[in-house]
Amino acid sequence: MRFPKLAFVFMFVGCLVVYLTYVKRHYDDSKPQLPDQLPLHRMDIHKQSTSAQVVSESFQYGIMFDAGSTGTRIHIFKFQIEPNEAPKLAHETFRAIKPGLSAYADDPEKSKEGLLELLNVAKDTVPETLWSSSPLMLRATAGLRLLPGEKATILLDKVREVFSESLFLYRPDSVSIMDGTDEGMSAWITINFLLGVLHGTESPKVGMLDLGGGSTQITFALQDEKTIQSLPLDYVTSFQMFNISHALYSYSKNVVMCLNKSFDCCVYVFSVAGPQELVSPCLAPDYSGQWEHAEVLYTVKGQKAGEPIYETCLTKVEKMIYKRVRKIEGVKDVDFYAFSYYYDRAVDLGLIDESTGGSVKVSDYIEGAKKVCNNMAAGGIKESPFLCLDLTYISVLLQELDFPPDKELKLARQINDVETSWALGATFHCIESIHKHGTC
Structure with missing residues (x-):
């Protein structure tokens, strides 16, 4: 029996369709499955070359609120994610408002305005399609x-x-008060990540010194197992990031801050001279100013004329810090970056440029304190009445931490145009924790 040519054509086309369907299904089933993770934004970038090439990049956003003692700051991080590689920071958006969240302790409803203002910055920065996959976090500090x-x-x-x-990815446990040790650890992660040494096992890591409105932190990597065994467990923290294990010494103390003129500091560095009247040997004899704390207005005055300001201020500060700060062996052998009030007071002394930072020695703070206090005794530096107290405080604190006078510290507000705060490190930790455990 003979088939017409048209029938053979139909049979051939049908077989071809069946074969192609089978091949496509087999290919789809054999493709590797992506690991369970937060949804990522994928963008295809076509580059012109001798042969057409497509480079695919994935982005993840993280939004961190830093609720500090003097202000609330938002960090919006855009990370570039590539398979089997550590994330790269593609961009950071930063904004800050004052006062700090703690200023609304007696009227929490008023805090909403500032929070919403910063959330609007996040909504303007993160594409709307990614809001539901971008973790939103707040960590409060001292x-x-x-x-x-x-x-x-x-x-x-x-x-x-x-x-x-807010419509961002939010969990109740993403809002919390940060432990001082975690604050130091997160800042250490930030600095070493920005310097490009966090991912390697051979690169020496730098230490971190911070002096904020209500606490101080010192954090550095521990290399020697004997040293780790000899330290109190409270000050040693271990964690894994980018498949590398780290052991850190992280010490945090709510050291009462003269620099912030806190009431606790006044108890130690000031003397009560009468109802709502405080006197300090660290102020000029003719100084008189007003200071409000807990809705009480205090008059703050300097000591009587004739007594040496630097020596009496130094004695008072040493008594305040004595036994309140722990000496740490090994800090002289580690490179350190220092931030916050360390930076600001170095600017006041003219030791570094305000915008670019620089390096100082511990002895620079010691000599700066002597110079400022002595000039103040002679009637100078009236525009910065607390500078003598601040510099004396810093110089004593560093020496109590066992930094020798010739120890050099690097000072920076930014590294590679990114704020040198704990926020980046804490954001890394939260995103990793959400991926692994579903919590921050």
Whole structure:
């Protein structure tokens, strides 16, 4: 029996369709599955070359609120994610407002305005299609750590209420008070990541010194197992990041801050001369100013004329810090970056450029304190009445931490145009934790 030619054509086309369908299904089934992770934004970039080439990049956003003692800051990080590689920071958006969240302890409702203002910055920065996959976090530091527990809890609940309506990826545990040790660890991660030495096992890591509005932190990597065994467990923290294990010494102390003129500091560095009247040997004899704390207005005055300001101020500060700060062996052998008030007071002394930073020695703070205090005794530096106190405080603190006078510290507000705060390190930790455990 003979088939027409048209029938053979139909049979051939049908077989071809069946074969191609089978090949496509087999190819789809054999493709590797992506690991379970947060949704990532994928962008294809076509580059012109001798042969057409497509480079595919994935991006992940993380939004961190830093609720500090003097202000609230938002960091919006854009990370470039590539398979089997550590994330790269593609961009950071930063904004800050004052006062700090703790200033609303007696009226939490007023905190909403500032939070919403910063959230609008995030919404303007992150593409709307990515809001639901971009973690939103807040970490409060010393300002809230020093509040009575109930007031801090009410403030954080107000933050959770605002965040829950934001449309970003939010979990209640993403809002919390940060432990001082975690603050130091996160800042250490940030600095070493920005310097490009966090991913390698051979590169020496740098240490971190911070002096904020209500606490001080010192964090550095531990290399020697005997040293690790000899230290108190409270000060040693271990963690893994980018498949590398790190052991850190991280010491944090709510050292009462003269630099912030806190009330606790006044108890130690000032003397009560009468109702709402405080006197300090670290101020000029003719100085008189007003200072409000807890809705009480104090008059702050300098000591009587004739006594040496630097020597009496030094004695008072040494008594304040004595046994409140722990000496740390080995710091002289580690390179350190220092931030916050270390930076600001070095600018005041003219030791570094305000915008670019630089390096100073511990002895620069010691000599700066002597010079400023002596000039103040002679009637100078009236525009910065607390500078003598601040510099004396810093110089004593560094020596109590066992830094020798010739130890050099690097000072920076930014590295590669990124703020040198703990926020980047904490954001890394949160995103990794969400990937692995579903919590921050």
